[in-house]
Every structure is written in C-alpha cells, then in structure tokens.
Amino acid sequence: MLITVTRTGGLAGGEKTASLETECRADGPELERLAELALSTEGPAEQEPVPDGFRYVVRVDGKLVELQDPYLTEDQRQLIDAVLATAV
Structure with missing residues (x-):
C-alpha cells in the first residue's frame, strides 16, 4: 500500500x-x-479554519482525504x- 501525506500551512506556510x-515494512500492517481508518473516519461536520494550523492531504492507493488540525x-x-517522519 502506498501512503502519501502532504502537509501545508503552519506558521511559516510551508x-x-x-x-x-x-x-516491506515491519510496521506495514499497522x-x-x-490508513484504512484515516480514510473511513470523518471529522466534525463544521471544521473552522485554525490560524496557522496545518492542513493535510492523505493519499492511499489513489483515494484521498483532506484533514486539518486540530480535528x-x-x-x-x-x-x-509516521509518514512525515520518513521525509528527507
């Protein structure tokens, strides 16, 4: 399963x-x-934008979900x- 996370926003807006x-990962099943839970779990219906908060796009084998802190x-x-920890 290919999992990609893109984080935007934050104080610096990067x-x-x-x-x-x-x-091939030992923690692959976990x-x-x-990933399956991330795609199937909906956040609160009303997600107010948070100043300088992070927004995330999580892609899993072609499916995607958009999320944001603190929701x-x-x-x-x-x-x-776990995914962002692998970024170089």
Whole structure:
C-alpha cells in the first residue's frame, strides 16, 4: 500500500510531502490499518479554519482525504506522524 501525506500551512506556510510503501515494512500492517481508518473516519461536520494550523492531504492507493488540525483523530495523527517522519 502506498501512503502519501502532504502537509501545508503552519506558521511559516510551508509544504512537506512524504510517501512510504508498507509492503516491506515491519510496521506495514499497522500503517495499513491506520490508513484504512484515516480514510473511513470523518471529522466534525463544521471544521473552522485554525490560524496557522496545518492542513493535510492523505493519499492511499489513489483515494484521498483532506484533514486539518486540530480535528484529527488519534489514528489519523499516528499515520500522519509516521509518514512525515520518513521525509528527507
């Protein structure tokens, strides 16, 4: 499973993108579980923009979901953190 996370916004307004393939990773099954939950879990209906907050686009095998702080579930946050940690 290919997972890509793009983070934009924040105080500096920069962009950071990272991708990982779960197939050969020891934590692959857990990342796949988190990815499925991230795609299936909806955030609050009314998401007020947060000044200097981060926005995320999570792509999983061609599907995508747009998320933003502080409206992330714990599963979404874990997935985003794990993927962005692989960025160079």
